[in-house]
Ligand SMILES: [Fe+2]
């Protein structure tokens with residue numbers, strides 16, 4: 001049996017790791033290629049704010065699970081402590097008696113292998129195969145492999161493949177700036193966003209793609225308009241345009257669902273609809289949208305609350321909540337009697353615009369024979385300085 005061990009911190013696992021795994025499977029044709037995220041790297045300190053070993057394991061699951069022949073292995077997590085490769089190879093030898101073990105490493109690692117813990121054990125009990133990295137010195141690496149062969153009598157070689165781009169350090173820096181998406185698979189990036197790993201600032205083009213896929217196509221221009229308006233209103237009133245954009249992009253993310261779908265989402269996210277909401281998919285999409293935005297896209301509480309209140313409003317709204325409510329109301333594709341007045345007012349006096357919006361909405365709903373949710377009246381009273389204040 002031929003086993004390849006591909007270890008590392010995978011902090012985060014990226015497309016380059018996938019390329020290395022695929023190339024190793026192609027070149028070495030092993031029975032299994034084990035992806036072995038470390039618990040605690042022996043030779044370096046993980047960057048501050050790095051995810052837990054369990055979170056890195058989960059990211060690895062997402063990164064490699066569709067590669068035939070690759071298998072996730074939590075051996076180093078279960079062992080805990082410093083993750084010495086020699087210990088892992090010993091465990092693998094017990095788990096797979098008689099197997100030929102191969103260690104897959106980046107070429108930079110190949111050059112430092114002799115300084116690892118128990119190098120003699122590693123080099124006498126495993127073949128070494130290295131994958132080249134972009135910008136690496138091929139000649140130096142070939143020389144390194146030759147030295148390992150000559151000094152230790154081990155079987156060390158560089159896999160013949162395109163050098164892999166990207167390193168985790170650069171990706172972590174890019175994530176902080178809203179980049180990194182092109183170097184990560186969608187599934188990995190989605191989990192990083194959802195769990196807010198690496199202090200990620202979600203990439204807006206990526207978020208738009210995801211959110212629009214949840215909409216009926218005819219609603220997309222409305223959501224685009226809402227985002228543009230929310231950003232403009234934020235600039236006018238001093239809110240964070242990024243948070244406003246995220247909230248606007250996601251504000252109708254469950255709107256496509258009819259009432260049964262909304263009620264299913266309520267169950268999934270532990271939402272208890274009130275009597276008004278139980279009868280109305282229009283009211284529920286604000287609540288379920290906030291829950292989905294939180295659960296799937298890891299949005300901040302402020303953003304989730306802005307989505308939560310975009311339909312009815314509520315007393316004592318935050319600036320961001322008012323902005324999303326108003327942007328939804330006056331975005332450029334909206335066309336109804338009074339919209340121009342509301343647009344004008346929204347940039348002169350936001351609270352006055354909120355009052356007018358709540359009044360217009362109340363009248364509009366009643367004209368269709370729909371009883372407005374009482375919280376909208378409370379919102380209006382609050383703004384008027386009425387009894388709820
Ligand atoms: Fe909506």
Ligand SMILES: [Fe+2]
Pocket residue numbers: 222226251252328
């Ligand atoms: Fe909307």
